[in-house]
Amino acid sequence: MKRIRIFLVAISVVTLFLAAESFARKGMSKGSGGWGPGTNYSKMYDPATVETIRGEVVGVEQITPMKGMSYGVHLTVKTDKETIPVHLGPGWFIENQDIDIGPQDQVEVKGSRITFDGKPALIAREVKKGEETLTLRNEEGFPVWSGARRR
Structure with a gap:
């Protein structure tokens, strides 16, 4: 027994x-679904390549930027010079924000220009729609969804 x-x-x-x-x-x-500050994807953000574009949103899509990441949200923005993908951030974060961005919206995007899958894209730091601003990263590129943690 x-x-x-x-x-x-x-x-x-x-x-x-x-x-x-x-x-x-x-x-x-x-965790952050692969969207945290130390990931290979997040390291693509370069404060030295930050620029501001203005244009019309012609598409909103869910994407998975890299293997092992949770899906994210990206816009396709048509400016007077180009049509460019704009990576916003993880779906779980974007979908819980008060600002709603959709096709035909006029936006101003500040972000880091990168080459993604061999094509130009922006990783957004902030998106302005009218009087509303969606802040995604600080000036160094640290994601706001990562909270108080620092690189």
Whole structure:
């Protein structure tokens, strides 16, 4: 009887350990969904390449920029010079903001010009629509959805 109790206790301890490890891994993998400040994607933002564009939103899409990331939201903005993809940020963050940006909206976007999949794009720092401003990153490119953590 004593052996059975010891065996059951040992099984319980191992089960609890494995469950705790599983929950920890699940939580760690979710995090910012690959959109955090130390990720390869986030490192593409370069404050030295920041510019401002103005134009009309001609599309809003969900994209997954890199393998292993959660989906994000990007705009396609038509300016007087080009039509360019504008990466906003993770879907879970963008979809919880008060500002609604859609096709035919006139916007002003400040962001870092990058080359993404061999084509020009912007990683947005802020998007203005009328009197509303959606702030996505600080001047150094640190994402606002990452809270108080610093690089």
